[in-house]
Amino acid sequence: MNNTLPVLYSFRRCPYAIRARLALKLAGVALDVREVALRDKPDAMLALSPKGTVPVLQLPDGRVLEQSLDIMRWALDQVDAAPWRMDDATGQALIALNDGAFKQLLDGYKYASPSSAQSAEHARDAAVELFVAPLNRRLAQTQNLLGETPALADLAIVPFIRQFAGVDPDWFLTSPFSAVRRWLDAWTHAQLFVSIMPRLDPWQPGDPPTLL
Ligand SMILES: N[C@@H](CCC(=O)N[C@@H](CS)C(=O)NCC(=O)O)C(=O)O
Known part of the structure; x- marks a missing residue:
């Protein structure tokens, strides 16, 4: 990775991606969100997670979380939000x-x-x-x-x-x-909720980070 932010591959309307974004936002995790066109998934995402579903979270330490519930639990573990x-x-x-x-x-x-x-x-x-x-x-x-x-x-x-x-x-x-x-x-x-539903163009390699 060439930056230190977690990267989330996401799709605006996907309920699994929405739940992941909700938890990440609630936890105050700064991240680079990359909108994915499901018909044209980026190679960078498929290289991390060949199963090809969103959401996928790539952490700065290289770990990849590819299930929405794992992403939610990771996010809520980052904060003291008992x-x-x-x-x-x-x-x-x-x-x-x-x-x-x-x-x-x-x-x-x-x-x-x-x-x-x-x-x-x-x-x-x-x-x-x-x-x-x-x-x-x-x-x-x-x-x-x-x-x-x-x-x-x-x-x-x-x-x-x-x-x-x-x-x-x-x-x-x-x-x-x-x-x-x-x-x-x-x-x-x-x-x-409103804050995690921005309309984004599909991500392309080389795009600057989009902060959620
Ligand atoms: N078990 C996965 C399911 C994720 C999932 O099925 N996402 C859908 C979009 S809502 C997807 O990426 N489908 C692949 C496709 O449509 O090509 C999770 O919890 O993250």
Whole structure:
């Protein structure tokens, strides 16, 4: 590396990259963020992480973190932000459900062909039953997923619920999940979130660092 900043290969709308950027920003980690066009991934990124997904974080000591949750944990380890480290069994189980079965249904909902409204609805209803309704029951009791204090699980899950809400915003707005809407709105309008969503041109070798 020819600079001392960590480098994050990222994609603006990717929920995995969003959760990584949220944690890095929250931790106050200065970094060079490189926007990646997923159809034209930079060789420099593929050389570090041949699996070809974002986010990828290259640390100044040469370590490469290529899973969003590893990046989040590393980021929160850099600061003394005790409540944010909260990552108990419930939080871990919620994140596992989000990243596993819910993500699969979300993809089924988001990427259903326009001629197959039925399969989109089927995936949406299954996602609601599995995850969105239970989250709503939690959030009807407390501000955040694990209580009043924000936790790693909130940061890790909110980008995926944002994506779920965005598939059919009219449906979401009139759905009965008002506690999830309140939580999603609070997170996505927070300065932290807004600050990690700049629109960047895809990175090219030789570009100067872009600080997040
Ligand atoms: N398990 C990975 C998943 C990351 C992932 O799947 N990212 C998507 C974008 S949202 C990606 O890079 N896909 C590769 C592609 O579309 O070519 C993580 O947590 O970081």
